[in-house]
Amino acid sequence: MRKSLAWMMGAGSFLGLASSTLANGWNMPVGVTDVSREIYSLHMTIFWICVVIGIVVFGVMFYSLFRYRRSRGAKSANFHENTSVEVVWTAIPLLILVGMALPATATLKRMYDPSEAELDVMVTGQQWRWHYEYLGEDVSFTSSLSTPRSQVNGEEEKDENYLLDVDEPLVLPVGRKVRFLMTSDDVIHSWWVPDLAVKQDSIPGFVNENWVRIEEPGIYRGQCAELCGKDHAFMPIVVRAVEADEFDTWLAERQEAAAAEASGVDREWGMDELMERGEQVYGSICATCHQPDGSGAEPTFPALAGNEALLNDLDRHIDVVLNGVSGTPMAAYRGNLNPVELAAVITYERNAWGNESGDAVQPSEIQALLE
Amino acid sequence: MASNLPPKPTLEHSTAASGGLAHEHHERPRGIWRWLLTTNHKEIGTLYLVFSLVMFFIGGIFALVVRAELFQPGLQLVQPEFFNQMTTMHGLIMVFGAVMPSFVGLANWMVPLQVGAPDMALPRLNNFSFWLLPVAFTLLLSTLLMPGGGPDFGWTFYAPLSTTYAPPSTTFFILSLHMAGISSILGAINIIATILNLRAPGMRLMDMPLFVWTWLITAFLLIAVMPILAGVITMMLMDINFGTSFFNAAGGGDPVLFQHLFWFFGHPEVYIMILPAFGIVSAIIPTFARKPLFGYASMVYATASIAILSFLVWAHHMFVVGLPLVAELFFMFTTMLIAIPTGVKVFNWIATLFRGSITFETAMLFALSFVVLFTIGGFSGLMLAIAPADFQYHDTYFVVAHFHYVLVPGAIFAVMAGVYYWLPKWTGHYPDERLGRWHFWMSVIGVNLTFFPMHFSGLAGMPRRIPDYALQFADFNMVSSVGAFMFGVSQLLFVWGVIKCVRGGEKAPAKAWEGAEDLEWSVPSPAPLHTFETPPEFTPITH
Incomplete structure (x- = not known):
């Protein structure tokens, strides 16, 4: 009995640790967009609701297990119904759920509004790389894993961004609303960058929409999130977010290079x-x-x-x-x-x-x- | 802890109405023919349970291959092609080969005993349902040896990865799943026929033990959704072999249709794997708390509500496939609603413990840890229901943690609790408590070491179904792998305990547990081959 109490307390402190060390790779990243912060706060709210319910429910349970042990001489009562208690513990969860559903609905509505985007990027999943096309800008390229196989096979030391590096990152401007159009050439993939809170399946024959407005320049890394065959683990996503004017310069350079190639x-x-x-x-x-x-x-x-x-x-x-x-x-x-x-x-x-x-x-x- | 156990009822007290002795009308077949031809619900129940135990170990070995590869970043033991076959086969074997047949085995043994029936309503069909399974799973396992390997597209086999891009063995995979599906449907029909027609005189539906109730509802779920699985895999078969384009976008087909169909089967399927577990736990907790189950009627209604809701939540598995906003909201709300009847169940179990007189036999330990750990799985389920947050959780190890919490310390712990609980009835001997406690504590520690860190690796951004991962996930994966091997090895204690109990041990009387009330405890232990040849006297227990 004492063992199980100790174990529960262990699990409890484990949970506590989880929320206090959020920046250390134990928790969902807060991210660098409005939407990602809203999602993070929904996540933490529902997490704490679960913790509180857990403490109450398991508290009563372990109290009963301790207090009403046969070995302490407990004699069993014979009640087996209590309508008012049953109504209460049906109604309270319902209220909590309604309270949770309201902010979740608001966030979801925002996530579903890709209107007034300033830049459209077509993202095409392919076994096993990503193809990006800046629509209407004549710039497109393929982005593949650049971690060498020798690191995968252990013949060489793994570097810091093992499996999260690509030959050509997707470059995006900070502060502009970017709309993604997702599709696939073969099987279903899923384009996911945790810091941007964008995860969207890329499906052959479909074009899915999502959007992002990045607030801080930086390198943001993600991975394919839908099983897509043998190299599913080896098609990372890297987004390089730069200031808007730097982005414009970059785009112009890429357009020139594309024109040269065409000639x-x-x-x-x-x-x-x-x-x-x-x-x-x-x-x-x-x-x-x-x-x-x-x-x-x-x-x-x-x-x-x-x-x-x-x-x-x-x-x-x-x-x-x-x-x-x-x-x-x-x-x-x-x-x-x-x-x-x-x-x-x-x-x-x-x-x-x-x-x-x-x-x-x-x-x-x-x-x-x-x- | 041994000193906490109550004195067990002695044999002198076990003169409750026995169901009659085995009558040998004619010479019974021996050896292999006895098992091949048997129509006896107890023997078929044993076959199911042994089969599911074998599958549990095979699926477990596949899981350990996965965990061994994931012990460290980099590829050490297997290549991605084989890794994908291991994750896929692990899922298929555990879902269709281990968890489902183990519940059917318990139903075969216990439903007739709990309703006072002489056997299942359709004994020959029962034999056929079982013997389909070894054929189906031998075929499924044989695909691993075929050119191009076995299924490698995950247990959810999303098209077109499982059609256009699948290995040639996929046609055999479809055939084996068809056979397993037919077996489930026939088994479900049999269970419904038994429960509705063969109850002891005077036993109304609302007098039935909850294990019978949960199985009745589960059986209806099976009949409703297994044909949908059959339909979707037949469409795959046509796409692969006959040039149709149900799921092939290039031919005008729709890959998302596959997911709608699969999850319309798949979500009720996950309740098929948990409702009978609720029934088992609802039998064990009152027995060892020596107090009637709290809220019997609300338990029945909660089970039925969960079953009905299970048809209305399937697209919460598809929050990131690009559903329209209205659909996302609908499935988010319905999914959140499931928390209510599930919560009612947990509260009822705890209210049953409250002011009881509790002892901690192995069966009770497993049932109590079921309540705690299943609830933790329920919490992560509630988090996953929040659609915006699911955009971050979806297809990560957070989801892996969630469904393993509800399936391993959920469904599988409940089956083990049921086995420890009913072993005295099956074998006539009590299981070894010391061994049982070792098995319990090793399992409960192993299972949490394995799956708790997966919450963190998932939130930190690790996708599921990958053979290799970025360095920041290394520590969590190492802990998970150590836990998995600990859990795996500790299951050998379970096998040892069961074998030991079959071979001997402290003799059990008819009513093996003093707090047990249902009809199965009125027949002798071990239960003779034929029981209730004349219907028993049934006096309703106050519910």
Whole structure:
């Protein structure tokens, strides 16, 4: 008996500790938006309500267990009903719930109002990375995990942001209302950054809305929250929030770079530069399924090294990469990669790992097919 | 603590109306045929319980593979592909193979004894329902050896991960789930037929023990929702093999439809896994408090309310899939309402303890820890009901902590409490109290070490179903893994205790516990193969 009391007190102090050390990674982050703070306060309110109810209920229970032990000579009473008590303990929880539902409803309404956004970002989940497109700004890019596999496999020391680092973070302005449009190219993913209190499923065939107005510049990290296959743990989200003018400069630079890339479509590309660019694209887009050495993972992901069916049929190869293969995990990349990247990666796949087709696919050919 | 136990009733006092002795009308099959062909509710009950125990260990080993990999950050033991198969199979085996069959096993044994029936209403069907299960689960486990591996899309198998992107073995997974579903439906029909038709003369519905009541309601839930599961997995089967596009957006289908259908099955399913537990605890607490259950009628009404509400809350599993605001509000309010009947139950149990005369046998220890730990799971459930906050909780370890609190120290502790409570009736021997207490304390410490830190890792931002995690979650995961192995190993004590009790021990009289009142305690211990061949005299207990 005393053991169970001690145990309950232990659990109680554990709970107390939980709320007092909130900044130390024991509790929900307060976050850096209005909405995240409201959610945090709802969370703490309902938490304390539960603690108080718990103390009362378990208090009565453990008092009874202690006081009415047979070994202390307790004789049992015989009552088994009391209508007024039963009405009271039905009514009080109802009132508490109504009290809780009101602020929750207000917060939910705010969360559901993405109107008057100043910037729209299309977020597309892909196995296993995120694609971001600043709508109407001609800027888009893919953001993949940058933690090296050697750290995952324990061959190298894990750094501070292990599994929470990407090659290209999503850059957002502070103080502006940003609307997210979420969708997916393959399975369901969920875009979640705790500090922004945004978690929204990205679902193929659907476009979901959510929004954020970040108040402090900083780096905010999150992860995919919906099981999406083998590398679900390896598609983090990093948001770099910067001051509005810094954001405008960044966006202008990205627009220039995109324009420069587009102009490269028309010129003749050499084999070496295609291979170099292709290796880069392959590494960030294709290697998670088809493996860095092109060996694939049968039966779901076919090998590309020595794949005669593709090597003997260039048109088929281009078709697969551009349009995907329906009924399989192979997605269509015509919308995600630009003509240079598409041409380069196809060239790379046809000439790497002992594949010796000798084909150099030109960006202009791809451009023609896309039109 | 042993000195606190009351003197047990002696054999001389156990001359209560016995249900008649076993009559051997003809030679019974022996060996394997006895078990394959049996139509006896007690033997089938034993088969169910043994089967669920085996599944509990298999599912437990899968969980330990998961916990071993999560002991430290980085990938050490298994690759993500296999890790996903382990989390998925752990969930499927525990839900459909361990928890559900264990309750059906207890129902087979105890429902006829508690209502004064000679057997289940449909004994041959009973045999068939059971023997579907070993076939189904052998098939399910065999998928792990197939090319591409077994199911790896989580026990909730969301499309299109479970259709277009699934391993080839998924068709076998669907077939095995169909068989388990048919088994559940047939079992439920049998239980309803038994309860409604075979009650002892004079036993009205409102005289039935709560275990019978909760099972009656559970059986109706099963009949209502298992066909929906069957429908949704058949749609998956068509998408995978016959080119339909129910859930394939590229073909005009709707991945969110899958989730609506799944959770319309899935939410009543979680009550299927807890209502019989309420019934068991409602039998044990009055027995060892030596005081009638407080608020019998309100317990029945609360159970029925929970069952009805369970059909109106399914989309609280889907708060972040992009439902319209009105739907979010509706499901938030209905979900919060569930706290009321659930609260009534907890208050009733505590009011039963109040001014009782309490002893702490192993069955009672498990039942009391059920009340405390299930309530903690209820608290986190209430937090999860707050839709705005759920945007932060959803799909994190906070949710994992929540449903393991209601399922492990909830459903499974209740089953164990029931086993310790009814073992004297089944075997004629009392379970070893010392061993039982070791099992209890190891389990209760292990379960809290495992699942309590998950609240923190979840709130701090750790998503569920990941084989590797960021460094800030390392300490919580290490504690969880240590707790999981402690809990796992301590279940060997349970097996040892049960075997020991079957083989011998202090002899139990018909009424093995002095505070026990229901009809099962009027037949001898161990209960003979055939009981209540003539209906018993039933005098209602004051409820």
